[in-house]
Amino acid sequence: MDFNDSYYMNLALTEARKGEGKVNPNPLVGAVVVKNNKILGIGYHEVYGSHHAEVNALNMSKNSEGATIYVTLEPCSHQGKTPPCVDRIIQEKIKKCVIGTLDPNPLVSGNGVKKLQEAGIEVIVGILEEEALKLNEVFFKYIKNKNPYIFLKCGITLDGKIATRDFSSKWITNSLAREKVQYYRNKFMGIFVGTNTVLKDNPSLTCTLENKRDPFRITIDKNLEIPIDYKIIANNFDEKTIFIIENSKINSEKYNLLKNKYKIKFISLDEKDFSLEKIFKKVGEFGIDSILVEGGSSIISQIFENNLYDSGEFFIAPKILGDEKSIPFINGFSKSKIDEAFKLNNVKFNLYGDNIGLEFSK
Numbered sequence: 322m323d324f325n326d327s328y329y330m331n332l333a334l335t336e337a338r339k340g341e342g343k344v345n346p347n348p349l350v351g352a353v354v355v356k357n358n359k360i361l362g363i364g365y366h367e368v369y370g371s372h373h374a375e376v377n378a379l380n381m382s383k384n385s386e387g388a389t390i391y392v393t394l395e396p397c398s399h400q401g402k403t404p405p406c407v408d409r410i411i412q413e414k415i416k417k418c419v420i421g422t423l424d425p426n427p428l429v430s431g432n433g434v435k436k437l438q439e440a441g442i443e444v445i446v447g448i449l450e451e452e453a454l455k456l457n458e459v460f461f462k463y464i465k466n467k468n469p470y471i472f473l474k475c476g477i478t479l480d481g482k483i484a485t486r487d488f489s490s491k492w493i494t495n496s497l498a499r500e501k502v503q504y505y506r507n508k509f510m511g512i513f514v515g516t517n518t519v520l521k522d523n524p525s526l527t528c529t530l531e532n533k534r535d536p537f538r539i540t541i542d543k544n545l546e547i548p549i550d551y552k553i554i555a556n557n558f559d560e561k562t563i564f565i566i567e568n569s570k571i572n573s574e575k576y577n578l579l580k581n582k583y584k585i586k587f588i589s590l591d592e593k594d595f596s597l598e599k600i601f602k603k604v605g606e607f608g609i610d611s612i613l614v615e616g617g618s619s620i621i622s623q624i625f626e627n628n629l630y631d632s633g634e635f636f637i638a639p640k641i642l643g644d645e646k647s648i649p650f651i652n653g654f655s656k657s658k659i660d661e662a663f664k665l666n667n668v669k670f671n672l673y674g675d676n677i678g679l680e681f682s683k
């Protein structure tokens with residue numbers, strides 16, 4: 322591999338990440354145009370529905386004839402919300418196209434490469450491919466069959482508790498760890514918590530980072546029990562709260578109030594279909610490509626029991642409750658033998674002051 326190829330691809334990957342939280346359910350894409358070792362243009366997919374990365378990079382470039390374009394994802398060959406990027410690359414008389422990884426979108430999937438080659442452009446695929454795949458884990462999963470990417474987050478004490486017995490423990494983890502959670506709230510399109518968590522904590526489920534967007538706030542409210550003055554209802558100004566309800570609740574008095582006055586969105590299922598697997602599938606069909614799951618215990622155990630997660634990060638604070646009545650992060654998941662224990666894979670540790678982040682994936 323040419324050192325220059327990985328250098329410029331790395332730049333394109335860094336550029337692509339700037340679109341985090343703004344392009345879902347589209348992929349994060351970055352592009353760099355280079356001629357005679359000079360960068361002519363650089364760009365990324367900035368907002369859902371707007372210019373693709375290649376077009377932004379080419380718009381910045383002057384005299385790009387004979388240049389090389391580095392793109393983290395195969396350039397598109399279809400007419401979507403914008404014209405095909407390959408046409409623009411051909412029109413600009415680009416000589417070489419270096420690609421991180423192929424686009425699994427059936428509308429593209431190898432066609433982009435084919436069209437470029439047919440136009441006489443040299444194409445190289447697979448530069449920093451591992452990073453390019455990691456960059457778009459969400460997109461690669463969701464594009465296949467609209468199953469959302471599931472990310473688990475939990476803040477726990479050293480003895481594995483998420484709350485004291487009276488639920489008075491608002492902050493278990495430190496501010497650095499909580500800032501990372503805000504990063505995830507921007508990155509993933511939806512945030513999901515169980516009914517109990519809403520009833521006990523009355524959370525706002527927003528992203529507090531500057532210039533970031535709030536996720537869709539999703540919770541199960543099977544029987545429409547959440548009081549109207551709770552934050553996710555009363556503060557639903559952006560109309561991003563979604564309740565998962567039972568079909569029979571549609572058109573009930575409370576349903577109509579929530580829908581018409583508070584602009585709550587609903588996803589409904591039959592009682593017999595109330596499994597997390599089916600709920601997540603429905604959320605995906607609604608158009609949400611990724612879900613940050615923030616508890617509580619019963620949701621987390623159902624997720625492990627049914628292997629529904631893709632990855633996650635558990636934040637561990639050096640605090641010990643030692644109270645058997647405090648709330649464990651997982652409940653009803655009894656493995657009596659160590660050989661039967663559920664094991665997290667691809668573990669990586671992050672340090673946040675005196676808190677530890679344990680990152681894992683399937």
Ligand code: AOF
Binds near residue numbers: 372375394429
């Ligand atoms: C690229 N560069 O920056 C992006 C690409 O809805 P549209 O019309 O924007 O098309 C979205 C599809 O285009 C998306 O699913 C993916 O296959 C590709 N996205 N392609 O070459 C980009 N964002």
Ligand code: ZN
Binds near residue numbers: 407
């Ligand atoms: Zn494109």
